[in-house]
Amino acid sequence: MESVELKVEMVGIHEKRLRKSLSKLKGIEKVEVDANSQKVVVTGYAHRNKILKAIRRGGLKADFWSAQNELLNAYACSASYGSLRFNNFNFF
Numbered sequence: 001m002e003s004v005e006l007k008v009e010m011v012g013i014h015e016k017r018l019r020k021s022l023s024k025l026k027g028i029e030k031v032e033v034d035a036n037s038q039k040v041v042v043t044g045y046a047h048r049n050k051i052l053k054a055i056r057r058g059g060l061k062a063d064f065w066s067a068q069n070e071l072l073n074a075y076a077c078s079a080s081y082g083s084l085r086f087n088n089f090n091f092f
Helices: 014-023 048-057 067-078
Strands: 002-009 028-034 039-044 061-064
Touching: 002 048, 014 028, 014 048, 048 061
Parallel strands: none
Antiparallel strands: 002 039, 002 061, 028 039
């Protein structure tokens, strides 16, 4: 059994579309969706390229999860607008 991690650009309403497109594939045991980080983990015996192709056919933008996505997600969660400081500069 293999786990495939994917980055899928979606909002809450797309989760149903995602699960429907994956239900057509044979060999999928479990689908875990983390909407905040847009991460989907698919566990089963299906080939990873077929999983990616099925999600894309469902109309969602998807790509394999990489270490760069993990870093970007950590940075986005730690930075908030309240913690940013703006300096007042006079150019004239």
